[in-house]
Amino acid sequence: MASTTLICDTQPWKDLKAHTEDIKKTHLRDLMNDKERCESMMVEFDGMFLDYSRHCATLETMDKLYKLAEAASLKQQINRMYSGEHINSTENRSVLHVALRAPRDAVINSDGKNVVPDVWNVLDKIKDFSEKVRNGSWVGATGKPLKDVIAIGIGGSFLGPLFVHTALQTDPEAVEFAKGRQLRFLANVDPIDIARNIAGLNPETTLVVVVSKTFTTAETMLNARTLREWISSALGPSAVAKHMVAVSTNLTLVEKFGIDPNNAFAFWDWVGGRYSVCSAVGVLPLSLQYGFSIVEKFLKGASSIDEHFRSAPFEKNIPVLLGLLSVWNVSFLGYPARVSMESNGKGVSIDGVPLPYEAGEIDFGEPGTNGQHSFYQLIHQGRVIPCDFIGIVKSQQPVYLKGEVVSNHDELMSNFFAQPDALAYGKTAEQLLKENVSQHLIPHKTFSGNRPSLSLLLPSLNAYNIGQSNALLGCLSSWQAMNIELLLKVLFGASILLTSGELSWVRYSLATQVRKQLNGSRTKSEPVEGFNFSTTTLLTRYLQASSDIPAEPLTLLPRI
Ligand SMILES: O=P(O)(O)OC[C@H]1O[C@](O)(CO)[C@@H](O)[C@@H]1O
Numbered sequence: 032m033a034s035t036t037l038i039c040d041t042q043p044w045k046d047l048k049a050h051t052e053d054i055k056k057t058h059l060r061d062l063m064n065d066k067e068r069c070e071s072m073m074v075e076f077d078g079m080f081l082d083y084s085r086h087c088a089t090l091e092t093m094d095k096l097y098k099l100a101e102a103a104s105l106k107q108q109i110n111r112m113y114s115g116e117h118i119n120s121t122e123n124r125s126v127l128h129v130a131l132r133a134p135r136d137a138v139i140n141s142d143g144k145n146v147v148p149d150v151w152n153v154l155d156k157i158k159d160f161s162e163k164v165r166n167g168s169w170v171g172a173t174g175k176p177l178k179d180v181i182a183i184g185i186g187g188s189f190l191g192p193l194f195v196h197t198a199l200q201t202d203p204e205a206v207e208f209a210k211g212r213q214l215r216f217l218a219n220v221d222p223i224d225i226a227r228n229i230a231g232l233n234p235e236t237t238l239v240v241v242v243s244k245t246f247t248t249a250e251t252m253l254n255a256r257t258l259r260e261w262i263s264s265a266l267g268p269s270a271v272a273k274h275m276v277a278v279s280t281n282l283t284l285v286e287k288f289g290i291d292p293n294n295a296f297a298f299w300d301w302v303g304g305r306y307s308v309c310s311a312v313g314v315l316p317l318s319l320q321y322g323f324s325i326v327e328k329f330l331k332g333a334s335s336i337d338e339h340f341r342s343a344p345f346e347k348n349i350p351v352l353l354g355l356l357s358v359w360n361v362s363f364l365g366y367p368a369r370v371s372m373e374s375n376g377k378g379v380s381i382d383g384v385p386l387p388y389e390a391g392e393i394d395f396g397e398p399g400t401n402g403q404h405s406f407y408q409l410i411h412q413g414r415v416i417p418c419d420f421i422g423i424v425k426s427q428q429p430v431y432l433k434g435e436v437v438s439n440h441d442e443l444m445s446n447f448f449a450q451p452d453a454l455a456y457g458k459t460a461e462q463l464l465k466e467n468v469s470q471h472l473i474p475h476k477t478f479s480g481n482r483p484s485l486s487l488l489l490p491s492l493n494a495y496n497i498g499q500s501n502a503l504l505g506c507l508s509s510w511q512a513m514n515i516e517l518l519l520k521v522l523f524g525a526s527i528l529l530t531s532g533e534l535s536w537v538r539y540s541l542a543t544q545v546r547k548q549l550n551g552s553r554t555k556s557e558p559v560e561g562f563n564f565s566t567t568t569l570l571t572r573y574l575q576a577s578s579d580i581p582a583e584p585l586t587l588l589p590r591i
Pocket residue numbers: 185186187188242243244245246247248251304305
């Protein structure tokens with residue numbers, strides 16, 4: 032085992048450790064009053080707006096975190112990644128998912144070779160193939176066009192493409208391109224999942240894409256053999272050539288399986304499975320469903336974040352800030368943070384040295400207000416769990432009913448704006464007494480607050496923004512390869528005692544205030560008033576960016 036200096040032995044780490052004592056004496060209620068601090072904790076890039084002022088951190092904390100990043104040679108590590116060095120030391124490989132979405136004329140080397148032309152050869156091949164399938168010039172064994180696609184794959188060969196498909200499924204532009212087509216994903220080895228996947232599909236009009244980096248994964252290969260049987264028993268063995276294609280780095284095994292190598296779409300060992308959505312793994316099934324032009328926008332969004340991650344100074348670099356805040360929350364304040372469990376669920380440093388702290392990471396979330404009806408009680412009252420709230424300015428599918436105070440999206444966003452302050456401020460016994468709450472209910476309705484969160488506001492959820500979000504999370508995962516997030520310590524697992532159902536009460540009172548404000552601003556141009564600096568900034572930005580949304584209800588319904 033190699034010996035190494037762990038980051039916890041450096042001076043910046045020790046300084047941060049000492050600094051936690053100062054932070055423990057603060058409360059977000061007071062920190063949020065410091066306008067200069069809040070203003071410095073807002074960053075904008077390419078339409079994205081990040082507000083991390085509701086983290087239990089001061090400007091001094093941030094300075095100390097930047098010093099920690101220097102001690103961890105973060106800038107050099109980022110440069111090493113982009114220049115194709117073998118920063119994946121366990122597999123002795125480059126980590127070059129950024130090359131998958133680089134512009135055609137970019138130069139990114141791996142082992143002395145510019146890999147960008149290879150990337151574009153495959154992208155061009157996907158464009159050509161998907162256009163043929165979509166316009167009906169590639170037909171199945173009985174001459175019928177292939178309108179449905181089943182993508183078989185698991186782990187990274189499934190989750191990324193499913194994420195993008197889920198987000199695109201309601202994007203009006205993508206919906207137009209997907210008319211008459213279906214994309215399904217088969218991952219689990221349970222035969223029930225096969226039954227669900229093929230239900231209602233006709234082998235004559237179905238194309239199966241087998242996605243596997245290694246082409247050896249047990250679940251994927253059994254599912255692939257099963258669907259091969261489904262096709263050949265209905266249409267004869269020769270139909271496989273027309274109805275099955277593959278995405279893999281192992282083209283020899285693809286051919287052995289019986290898929291024509293001409294119908295195989297390659298990627299490379301420098302693409303980690305969990306970052307592979309921007310390779311043929313995601314690009315092929317998504318192009319078949321939505322057309323290559325939509326997927327190209329997704330790749331451009333991702334590329335924009337890559338450039339930002341590489342070049343922006345740490346204070347303005349959204350992925351770097353998110354990563355540093357993760358380290359601060361988990362390794363210093365002892366909170367379980369937003370982490371990536373597959374990449375970072377490890378117990379040793381990059382050199383194989385056991386970490387002198389726990390590293391078992393837990394990540395969970397829910398869309399919209401669902402979480403408020405399941406686990407937010409824990410977040411408000413139980414252990415401290417830093418939260419990331421991601422909001423969208425313009426809904427993909429606006430609804431605004433006559434007789435309603437605000438549109439459905441404004442209703443959703445009222446919660447987006449209210450929750451972070453509910454978590455930060457809590458509710459004191461004094462406030463409750465002033466509100467004439469009965470004495471015996473006060474312990475149940477009191478919330479300590481001081482719960483960290485950040486708010487990320489995106490302009491909309493189109494293919495480009497989905498690419499940005501995907502790359503943002505990918506950047507965080509790639510910290511693992513740089514041995515940064517291995518600093519993370521997660522404390523989780525003690526028993527949780529939940530006895531009160533009063534959480535929704537806090538949230539509703541704040542959400543009501545936001546709803547009223549949104550209505551007043553939209554219908555009577557009322558200025559944003561009565562909120563702290565951070566919420567005022569976010570609300571103003573939201574209202575300005577969505578000012579073209581009609582102020583009056585139009586009984587708009589979803590357009591799907
Ligand atoms: O693409 P493959 O080789 O089938 O592997 C599937 C998944 O299995 C893993 O290797 C391990 O879970 C992932 O990294 C990968 O995404």
